[in-house]
Amino acid sequence: MNDLFLREARGEATERRPVWMMRQAGRYLAEYRAVRAKVDFLTLCRTPELVAEVSLQPVRLVGVDAAIFFADILLPLDAMGAGLRFVKGDGPSFEHPVRRREEIGNLRTPDVGASLGYVFEAVAAVRREIADLPEPVPLIGFGGTPWTLAAYLVEGGGSQGFPRLLEWSYRDPEGLSRLLDLITEVSIEYLEGQIEAGAQAIQLFDTWAGLLDLERWRRFSMPGVVRIFEALAGRPGKGGRGVPLIFFAKGAGHLLEALRDLPCQVLSVDWRQPLSEVRKIVGPGKVLQGNLDPAALLGPIPEIERLTARLLEEGAGGSHIVNLGHGIFKTTPPDHARAFVAAVQRLSARPA
Amino acid sequence: MNDLFLREARGEATERRPVWMMRQAGRYLAEYRAVRAKVDFLTLCRTPELVAEVSLQPVRLVGVDAAIFFADILLPLDAMGAGLRFVKGDGPSFEHPVRRREEIGNLRTPDVGASLGYVFEAVAAVRREIADLPEPVPLIGFGGTPWTLAAYLVEGGGSQGFPRLLEWSYRDPEGLSRLLDLITEVSIEYLEGQIEAGAQAIQLFDTWAGLLDLERWRRFSMPGVVRIFEALAGRPGKGGRGVPLIFFAKGAGHLLEALRDLPCQVLSVDWRQPLSEVRKIVGPGKVLQGNLDPAALLGPIPEIERLTARLLEEGAGGSHIVNLGHGIFKTTPPDHARAFVAAVQRLSARPA
Numbered sequence: 001m002n003d004l005f006l007r008e009a010r011g012e013a014t015e016r017r018p019v020w021m022m023r024q025a026g027r028y029l030a031e032y033r034a035v036r037a038k039v040d041f042l043t044l045c046r047t048p049e050l051v052a053e054v055s056l057q058p059v060r061l062v063g064v065d066a067a068i069f070f071a072d073i074l075l076p077l078d079a080m081g082a083g084l085r086f087v088k089g090d091g092p093s094f095e096h097p098v099r100r101r102e103e104i105g106n107l108r109t110p111d112v113g114a115s116l117g118y119v120f121e122a123v124a125a126v127r128r129e130i131a132d133l134p135e136p137v138p139l140i141g142f143g144g145t146p147w148t149l150a151a152y153l154v155e156g157g158g159s160q161g162f163p164r165l166l167e168w169s170y171r172d173p174e175g176l177s178r179l180l181d182l183i184t185e186v187s188i189e190y191l192e193g194q195i196e197a198g199a200q201a202i203q204l205f206d207t208w209a210g211l212l213d214l215e216r217w218r219r220f221s222m223p224g225v226v227r228i229f230e231a232l233a234g235r236p237g238k239g240g241r242g243v244p245l246i247f248f249a250k251g252a253g254h255l256l257e258a259l260r261d262l263p264c265q266v267l268s269v270d271w272r273q274p275l276s277e278v279r280k281i282v283g284p285g286k287v288l289q290g291n292l293d294p295a296a297l298l299g300p301i302p303e304i305e306r307l308t309a310r311l312l313e314e315g316a317g318g319s320h321i322v323n324l325g326h327g328i329f330k331t332t333p334p335d336h337a338r339a340f341v342a343a344v345q346r347l348s349a350r351p352a
Numbered sequence: 353m354n355d356l357f358l359r360e361a362r363g364e365a366t367e368r369r370p371v372w373m374m375r376q377a378g379r380y381l382a383e384y385r386a387v388r389a390k391v392d393f394l395t396l397c398r399t400p401e402l403v404a405e406v407s408l409q410p411v412r413l414v415g416v417d418a419a420i421f422f423a424d425i426l427l428p429l430d431a432m433g434a435g436l437r438f439v440k441g442d443g444p445s446f447e448h449p450v451r452r453r454e455e456i457g458n459l460r461t462p463d464v465g466a467s468l469g470y471v472f473e474a475v476a477a478v479r480r481e482i483a484d485l486p487e488p489v490p491l492i493g494f495g496g497t498p499w500t501l502a503a504y505l506v507e508g509g510g511s512q513g514f515p516r517l518l519e520w521s522y523r524d525p526e527g528l529s530r531l532l533d534l535i536t537e538v539s540i541e542y543l544e545g546q547i548e549a550g551a552q553a554i555q556l557f558d559t560w561a562g563l564l565d566l567e568r569w570r571r572f573s574m575p576g577v578v579r580i581f582e583a584l585a586g587r588p589g590k591g592g593r594g595v596p597l598i599f600f601a602k603g604a605g606h607l608l609e610a611l612r613d614l615p616c617q618v619l620s621v622d623w624r625q626p627l628s629e630v631r632k633i634v635g636p637g638k639v640l641q642g643n644l645d646p647a648a649l650l651g652p653i654p655e656i657e658r659l660t661a662r663l664l665e666e667g668a669g670g671s672h673i674v675n676l677g678h679g680i681f682k683t684t685p686p687d688h689a690r691a692f693v694a695a696v697q698r699l700s701a702r703p704a
């Protein structure tokens with residue numbers, strides 16, 4: 001088994017650095033598009049065999065060192081009764097957005113095992129399929145942070161500036177915190193379910209952390225993240241050891257001093273912060289993950305190799321899981337993704 | 353005349369801090385919406401009397417200490433032949449996007465005086481109308497940075513992640529720099545024209561600076577900004593003195609060490625960086641502008657007043673033009689904008 005990812009995430013010695021890519025199971029692969037041509041997005045998420053197929057594609061076709069199962073971070077909100085829809089070209093939308101304290105009661109506390117059981121079946125299906133690979137890799141589970149999930153739920157979908165969410169945060173911060181608490185509770189059960197089903201690491205995505213300054217991030221986003229990580233830290237995975245916990249925030253350069261204190265092993269860094277500078281701020285207690293500009297994969301392969309070599313230098317001061325600094329663009333040529341992954345695997349060998 | 357804004361921008365002593373708001377002439381005002389109900393967006397931009405009317409509204413109705421004339425940063429690209437359109441709800445789009453080196457030749461180098469003369473007439477009209485106020489205020493001119501203008505031009509309009517722009521930047525950086533140079537030249541003439549017509553300060557907006565890490569910002573955005581500021585620094589305004597130059601970048605916390613070196617008087621800071629920390633990095637050579645979270649104006653007035661008082665403390669270490677950290681939300685109650693402006697004017701008095 002290729003367990004480089006898990007060992008690097010735990011800060012253990014490895015022969016070379018592991019590499020995977022955010023959104024690696026996705027539309028840049030013709031093989032993914034072929035699956036999506038047959039089923040819509042939510043049907044794909046709800047069909048374990050198809051989730052297994054697309055989650056394994058980047059392992060088989062691109063050669064990454066870890067799989068992440070295919071899903072959407074908004075699925076738990078659907079289970080809470082918000083009515084998730086995906087309209088082609090428009091992204092996600094909710095039939096029942098929640099915009100004020102009085103509307104929180106419209107949500108239900110779901111039986112997670114029943115309403116999100118299809119996710120756990122998918123996780124198990126991915127693990128089974130991975131076991132049949134010539135060289136199995138670890139499987140990453142994931143979710144959105146309560147703040148980021150609330151952003152979509154309050155707005156009713158994606159948004160430029162999330163004005164309704166922000167309005168609520170200033171008008172009735174206690175009310176919004178109640179919503180965040182409720183999402184936190186469901187998220188804990190949801191992520192525990194993923195671990196029980198076989199996820200070997202958990203990454204939380206705080207895509208909209210950057211809406212908040214440091215003080216407001218500590219107030220609105222951090223408490224849920226800490227509660228989730230503390231709950232998960234106590235749960236051994238199927239292998240008997242605690243699963244590594246990873247935190248990713250976009251546009252979080254101004255939040256680093258708070259991220260240092262998160263109870264997780266790995267910080268995933270967006271493409272705008274040089275890893276060497278992040279390490280200076282967060283110290284040796286965190287493994288870093290990242291952070292090639294995903295747009296670099298749109299450029300020529302020799303340039304990708306040059307930038308990858310430079311990234312490896314940037315990350316050389318400690319444990320480092322190589323990744324992009326954000327999700328891969330859907331216009332990325334698969335050859336370019338392969339060149340990135342191969343360059344990491346070739347250039348990061350550590351002397352024995 | 354109320355020249356607090358100009359004096360503060362030059363680092364001179366003032367009786368109290370001046371305040372204005374980005375996007376202060378806009379849809380949060382019923383009086384603005386009444387004008388827009390009669391004409392479309394581009395017709396408004398091209399009608400000097402209407403520009404004067406909406407540009408003066410926030411001075412008359414909200415009490416700000418400076419006016420900024422109403423226009424769109426993309427107008428120079430329209431003059432270059434890109435074919436700017438505004439479709440209701442969809443924002444700006446270009447009929448003739450420029451996506452590779454070979455397409456740069458499709459743009460024309462415009463006779464700025466002829467093709468953008470309507471802007472200069474509007475600037476002059478605003479100045480005339482300001483002169484009739486009981487207490488005239490300074491008029492700010494503005495433009496987008498070449499990088500930010502190119503972002504829209506390459507993409508053909510707004511975009512989530514600007515993949516075509518970023519692809520070009522990695523595939524053919526020299527070609528993209530040629531486009532940026534061409535936009536820079538037109539921008540210099542355009543902004544000089546505003547100054548000749550009566551603009552008393554110039555603000556450059558680098559809305560999409562945050563797509564770039566520090567090294568790439570220095571490569572793609574900074575050169576045009578420096579050329580523009582150096583060209584304008586030599587031009588006395590109508591009053592005979594050089595006009596203060598202001599730079600605003602969104603999501604630029606990771607760029608501060610480069611911003612310190614820009615040849616301009618004022619740095620406008622987005623809502624995520626505490627002014628006291630920005631001052632530590634950029635030093636005493638820069639006047640700071642900003643940076644209340646515009647979402648704070650969606651909250652209750654006592655909270656707006658509390659946050660304004662705190663902002664005044666944050667900015668107290670040097671010259672400080674009070675503003676929002678980004679454009680005002682269109683859902684802002686005008687009363688709340690007035691409360692913010694009044695709080696600054698009441699609370700920032702300096703002992704004589």
